[in-house]
Amino acid sequence: xxxxxxxxxxxxxxxTEINWDNLDKTxxxxxxxxxxxxxxxxxxxxxxxxxRMQVASGDAxxxxxxxxxxxxxxxxxxxxxxxxxPTVIIxxxxxxxxxxxxxxxxxxxxxxxxxxxxxxxxxxxxxxxxLAGLSASTxxxxxxxxxxxxxxxxxxxxxxxxxxxxxxxxxARKVIEADGIRxxxxxxGLSVMTYAPSSAVWWxxxxxxxxxxxxxxxxxxxxxxxxxxxxxxxxxxxxxxxxGAVTSFVTTPIDTIKTxxxxxxxxxxxxxxQVVKRLIAEDGWKGLYRGLGPRFFSSSAWGTSMIVCxxxxxxxxLPLSSVYLCSWFLDHGINELTSISGGIYIQLMQVNLxxxxxxxxxxxxxxxxxxxxxxxxxxx
Numbered sequence: 001x002x003x004x005x006x007x008x009x010x011x012x013x014x015x016t017e018i019n020w021d022n023l024d025k026t027x028x029x030x031x032x033x034x035x036x037x038x039x040x041x042x043x044x045x046x047x048x049x050x051x052r053m054q055v056a057s058g059d060a061x062x063x064x065x066x067x068x069x070x071x072x073x074x075x076x077x078x079x080x081x082x083x084x085x086p087t088v089i090i091x092x093x094x095x096x097x098x099x100x101x102x103x104x105x106x107x108x109x110x111x112x113x114x115x116x117x118x119x120x121x122x123x124x125x126x127x128x129x130x131l132a133g134l135s136a137s138t139x140x141x142x143x144x145x146x147x148x149x150x151x152x153x154x155x156x157x158x159x160x161x162x163x164x165x166x167x168x169x170x171x172a173r174k175v176i177e178a179d180g181i182r183x184x185x186x187x188x189g190l191s192v193m194t195y196a197p198s199s200a201v202w203w204x205x206x207x208x209x210x211x212x213x214x215x216x217x218x219x220x221x222x223x224x225x226x227x228x229x230x231x232x233x234x235x236x237x238x239x240x241x242x243x244g245a246v247t248s249f250v251t252t253p254i255d256t257i258k259t260x261x262x263x264x265x266x267x268x269x270x271x272x273x274q275v276v277k278r279l280i281a282e283d284g285w286k287g288l289y290r291g292l293g294p295r296f297f298s299s300s301a302w303g304t305s306m307i308v309c310x311x312x313x314x315x316x317x318l319p320l321s322s323v324y325l326c327s328w329f330l331d332h333g334i335n336e337l338t339s340i341s342g343g344i345y346i347q348l349m350q351v352n353l354x355x356x357x358x359x360x361x362x363x364x365x366x367x368x369x370x371x372x373x374x375x376x377x378x379x380x
Contacts (some may be wrong), residue, residue: 032309035091038190039305040092042299045081048072050294054259056146057282061221063292081348082152087168091147095140102139103203107132107156122211130204137199138192145191146184147263149175156263190258190272202303206243213238236307244300253288 049068056063063071072080110128119127150171157164165171175183213235227235260275270278279287 005343033096033101035309036306037089039302039309040089041085043302044088044307045069046294046298048081048155048296048299050081050291051152051259053155053291055263056258056290063289081203083157084154084168087147087154087171088151091143095143098143098363099140100120102250103132103136106135121340122208125207125211126204132202133199134205137196140194140253141188141192144195145188147170148191149186152259152263163358187258190254194251194254198247198255201245201250202247204301205246206239206303206307209242210235210239219248224308226262233308237304240304240307241300244296244303248292248296248299251341252290254291255295256288256290269334295348 037254049065049072050067052072053063053065056273069081107128110131111124114124114127150168153171153175154168155163165174168295172184179186217231217235232251257272258281261270261272264270276288279290283290
């Protein structure tokens with residue numbers, strides 16, 4: 001087998017990357033907002049569990065993720081898994097618009113920047129995706145941090161001595177009364193230090209691992225034509241899982257410190273160094289990795305789900321048959337995820353509410369997009 005044939009089997013960077021110039025931005029933001037909201041509904045309980053683990057004290061220190069999950073259901077029921085959710089979902093739309101715009105425009109510019117250097121595709125992908133993730137996360141922090149502060153206070157209210165609130169507006173009012181507007185930006189520096197590097201690491205790991213996987217597939221398989229859409233999404237999902245693992249390990253310590261600072265009562269304003277000392281005193285160095293399991297799951301699942309949804313959105317400029325194929329894949333994939341996650345929750349506490357909501361979201365948006373496609377046929 002000659003090298004020319006082998007090279008043809010490995011899809012190019014352009015074949016497997018989503019091209020910002022080819023996306024319909026209106027549909028991306030309108031339909032995408034609903035799809036990403038559905039993913040947020042499904043994964044929000046994991047964020048609540050992670051946050052509870054990070055601020056735990058006393059006997060709660062010994063609880064793992066499953067025990068924390070059961071305790072929330074026992075004390076607060078299903079609503080306890082969605083504390084702060086309305087605040088998050090309202091803030092998610094503008095945050096996501098800023099994030100996606102900065103992400104794709106920066107990635108396109110970065111690829112052009114490194115083109116003259118003749119770098120290998122994994123290196124190019126890591127650089128472009130990493131810089132794009134860093135830029136996108138930094139730009140979106142202005143909206144994200146106040147939302148994060150409010151939602152996390154709601155997540156832990158009444159837990160380990162934390163104050164209780166009537167809702168997101170009540171949290172914002174009390175924080176502003178006690179500490180001014182800057183109270184809503186408590187931990188802003190740490191948030192940028194958490195999410196900007198986290199986003200950079202995630203996208204860099206995702207981009208480079210995806211290219212490595214494609215290289216491996218090119219050596220193992222005998223296909224010379226362009227890869228199918230299902231295969232592309234499969235490789236992207238695998239890259240998302242790898243990226244989630246790398247990101248969680250690298251950034252969980254600073255995320256734990258940030259969360260602790262943001263949920264402190266207004267009269268208690270420790271420095272980051274004091275938070276670190278207390279965590280180590282309570283639980284040793286492993287205290288910095290509280291919530292690692294839920295953070296890994298959330299990072300991997302969110303990233304993978306986002307990539308699947310994003311790939312689906314990228315089909316807006318492809319032939320109608322390809323759009324239907326991707327619609328089928330998304331619908332089928334969510335059905336499988338619903339089955340799996342529903343089974344887990346049934347084994348735990350007979351709860352699968354959030355998966356049912358995801359099913360509704362996916363059905364509505366797939367149906368609405370199909371109607372858009374039929375009334376406005378896409379160019380062949």
